Amino acid sequence: MINFNGNIQENDSVLTPSNRGYSYGDALFETVKASHGKLLFWEDHYFRLMSSMRIMRMEIPMSFTMEFLEAEILKILESEDLTQASARVKLQVHRNSGGLYLPTNNGVAFIISAKKVASDFYLMNESQYEVDLFKDFYVSPSMLSTLKSNNKAINIVGSVYAEENDLDNCFLLNTNKSVVEALNGNVFLVKGNTIKTPPLTDGCLKGIMRKQIIQVLELLPEYEFLEESISPFELQKADELFITNVITGIQPITKYRKKEYANTVAKGLLQKLNVKVRLG
Template identity: 70%
Template sequence: MINIDGNILEDNAHISIYNRGFAYGDAVFETIKVVNGKKLFWEDHYFRLMASMRIMRMEIPMNFTMEFLETEISEILKANGFETGNARVKLIVYRNEGGLYLPEHNSVGYTISVRPLQTDVYTLNTSNYEVDLFKDYYVAPTLLSTLKTNNKAINVVGSIFASENELDNCLLLNTNKNVVEALNGNLFLVKGNTIKTPPLSDGCLKGVMRTQIIKFVGQLNDFELQEASISPFELQKADELFITNVITGIQSVTKYRKKEFFNSVAKMLLEKLNVAVRLS
């Protein structure tokens, strides 16, 4: 079952070919992890969605309160039998059809879909996880690149490149040739007692899990957080690399080219993440 503009319909329901999210990528979205029926970091997702809609100059309906959208998500979880289960929820908000590049208006519609998840906690995957740089195309470091929109061509092409080269993931560069993020999450680099992550001004996604990890690092006495540009040269000098997103939590990188990495910091932060999830 799927929610389209508040109507719960069968999965085979269709949207118009003139839908602007389909025709122009004129849409923003949030991917939310649900554990035992609980929507993790929902407040962070909601406020990022509202900020994204404002940046995209979409009208925010009066009824788009945090409570309203949470109820809409709960209803579609219930309709699919996940009200107390584990699921991946995708909430897409698109500008309503009309116009070409220039919209006729800025009103919006939305869809909410769900998929089952097998695990109810964040676990550290310690199997081999190899990455390399994707250098065919670059991220423009602008405010738009920090949003979760339907314009994900570089992520799609990069994922195909990774698959063709037997890589588990790729790291994206911006037009200044700094490392920005992975194809499916934010990047953190550990060197000594410093933990670095690219700043939003470099064009990385304003990730919800990125926000959580930054908060956890701030609670550590033995480490210093830096939001600073990361050059490709630094990757091979690092002690540890890991990637974050709300579904996986933390994914340790085991290998970048000939360099292999540890995962002690990722493991420690993952423990803090699971404590936060249990207490939320």
């Protein structure tokens, strides 16, 4: 079941050939983790969506308040009997049908779906997790590349490449050959007491979990935090590498090429992240 513009209905009754999200990738989405009816980091998700809609020149309905969209998400959680569980919620906004590349109007519709996930809080996955670089295609840094949009061809092709090569994930490079992000999240590098993540100007996703980890790091005087470009050559010199997204939290990388990594810093940050979730 899905919530389509406020109506709970079957999920095969919405998509048509004229849907602009399907036809042109003219859509945005937010992936939100819900825990027992609570939407984690909901305010950050909401304001990222509003900002992204403005960048895409979509018309934001007056009804699209934070309270309205939260209530619509709770509708689908209730219909799927997920208010007492944890769930992965996808909130998609697409421009209304009409036009070719040039839309005939900038009004929008929304679709919300939800699926159960196993854990209420973020757990440390210490199993083998190997990554490599994906170099077939590159991210072109711009404001559009920071958006959570339906234009994710490089992530799809990169995921197929990772599976073909028995990898758990891949790092994407931008056109300047800097490491931008992983296929499904932002990347952080630890070297000594310095922790780095690529800046948004390098073209990485403006990740919600990226923001939470940065806020945690800014309160820890024992670390120097930097938003700086990461060269592929730095990866093998790092002490730790980890990926962040709102569903997994923090995923430590155990191996990149011949280098193996610890996860001590990632463990400590995950504990602080769970405290942030409980207090938030």
